[in-house]
Amino acid sequence: MKFCSLCATPVVQKIPEGDSRLRYVCPGCGEIHYQNPNIVAGTIPVYENKILLCKRAIEPRKGFWTLPAGFMENQETTTEAAVRETWEEALARVKLGTLYTLFNIPQIDQVHLFFLATIKDGQYGVGEESLETRLFSESEIPWDEISFPTVKKTLQYFIEDRSNQEFPLRVEDIVRDRKT
Amino acid sequence: MKFCSLCATPVVQKIPEGDSRLRYVCPGCGEIHYQNPNIVAGTIPVYENKILLCKRAIEPRKGFWTLPAGFMENQETTTEAAVRETWEEALARVKLGTLYTLFNIPQIDQVHLFFLATIKDGQYGVGEESLETRLFSESEIPWDEISFPTVKKTLQYFIEDRSNQEFPLRVEDIVRDRKT
Ligand SMILES: [Zn+2]
Ligand SMILES: [Zn+2]
Incomplete structure (x- = not known):
């Protein structure tokens, strides 16, 4: 994943507040893009x-x-x-x-x-x-x-x-x- | 989903060849973005x-x-x-x-x-x-x-x-x- 699927901003990998795992997060719209089995x-x-x-x-x-x-x-x-x-x-x-x-x-x-x-x-x-x-x-x-x-x-x-x-x-x- | 997460091109909904369901498909890079439970x-x-x-x-x-x-x-x-x-x-x-x-x-x-x-x-x-x-x-x-x-x-x-x-x-x- 390189871009936010909602707003096309380049995503960054970070641990969201209250979370403990690296996620793809959009600095543009704030969306956290979870990936699951x-x-x-x-x-x-x-x-x-x-x-x-x-x-x-x-x-x-x-x-x-x-x-x-x-x-x-x-x-x-x-x-x-x-x-x-x-x-x-x-x-x-x-x-x-x-x-x-x-x-x-x-x-x-x-x-x-x-x-x-x-x-x-x-x-x-x-x-x-x-x-x-x-x-x-x-x-x-x-x-x-x-x-x-x-x-x-x-x-x-x-x-x-x-x-x-x-x-x-x-x-x-x-x-x-x-x-x- | 509005944009391809790989190349930021706006996605379209279509049924890929050999498939029977509507998927988000990227006209830019060709990626099919499956969504699953x-x-x-x-x-x-x-x-x-x-x-x-x-x-x-x-x-x-x-x-x-x-x-x-x-x-x-x-x-x-x-x-x-x-x-x-x-x-x-x-x-x-x-x-x-x-x-x-x-x-x-x-x-x-x-x-x-x-x-x-x-x-x-x-x-x-x-x-x-x-x-x-x-x-x-x-x-x-x-x-x-x-x-x-x-x-x-x-x-x-x-x-x-x-x-x-x-x-x-x-x-x-x-x-x-x-x-x-
Ligand atoms: Zn976004
Ligand atoms: Zn693409």
């Missing part, structure tokens, strides 16, 4: 014991397999975001179950949420952000070609928990080096 | 069966009682945010339990998360954003002076669930009229 929401879409994965058509990790997921938008709920992303990436309509995994990824300012889901009618397709989509049985999952750590961990937990049909919420941090 | 994280701090509430010293809802909670910051986890807010507002150090409530509030682009928590040493104080803090037994909770619906619902669920000592995750939408 984003939520990525997705699903584990299941049909007849198989899991639907999408081969990414876009960077990052183009060509790798992912669970359908993406940035939550303003004016929607986390569950709406998860359902929407599953439709957009895999043209699958899902019935959502419970929230299953929550990953904190502080070094990239993201929180990832995955919900249990079943594909309503067994139908799916290839959305604009996917090269290919496919139902995988457990033994077919391409573990070496999974896009992101949060997707891999969600799949691992799911397969582990499916054997006893209990899916407790998992809250976990993915921590690498943080910016300082 | 924010996370508010907090705790239900308990000590010897009593719940710690904070009387808000700041707007909105100044003078009303709240659970300690606030906006999650970049470079932290949801759990770190919850612990930090409890320290800042109530000078209480807590041991976190599980995630207990998740509220979607699409009309204000927020997701609220409350974690179970116990106050480590029974010590607490009055943080800068609080006028007063106090441990409340169940019968003392000032139901008519609670700050926000998500705080009230979290307290109600907690008291209900405490009787059988099971605290399943609650995911709920708080929906009023949405912007269109």
Whole structure:
């Protein structure tokens, strides 16, 4: 951020009164421009014991397999975001179950949420952000070609928990080096 | 948003190629300025069966009682945010339990998360954003002076669930009229 989005004055970094963190502050209009983490929401879409994965058509990790997921938008709920992303990436309509995994990824300012889901009618397709989509049985999952750590961990937990049909919420941090 | 925060050119609202939503786009440098929901994280701090509430010293809802909670910051986890807010507002150090409530509030682009928590040493104080803090037994909770619906619902669920000592995750939408 270099300029105030309200008045175009060059912003400065300072700690506002009563605050304890450096913020972008506008010396022109006084606006404090807060920056906060984003939520990525997705699903584990299941049909007849198989899991639907999408081969990414876009960077990052183009060509790798992912669970359908993406940035939550303003004016929607986390569950709406998860359902929407599953439709957009895999043209699958899902019935959502419970929230299953929550990953904190502080070094990239993201929180990832995955919900249990079943594909309503067994139908799916290839959305604009996917090269290919496919139902995988457990033994077919391409573990070496999974896009992101949060997707891999969600799949691992799911397969582990499916054997006893209990899916407790998992809250976990993915921590690498943080910016300082 | 009126100006690009990178180059100060006046932004326009348009649907970028491959997208389906109106975004603020910079005709100067091409940047798409996405806007996404924010996370508010907090705790239900308990000590010897009593719940710690904070009387808000700041707007909105100044003078009303709240659970300690606030906006999650970049470079932290949801759990770190919850612990930090409890320290800042109530000078209480807590041991976190599980995630207990998740509220979607699409009309204000927020997701609220409350974690179970116990106050480590029974010590607490009055943080800068609080006028007063106090441990409340169940019968003392000032139901008519609670700050926000998500705080009230979290307290109600907690008291209900405490009787059988099971605290399943609650995911709920708080929906009023949405912007269109
Ligand atoms: Zn300004
Ligand atoms: Zn620009």
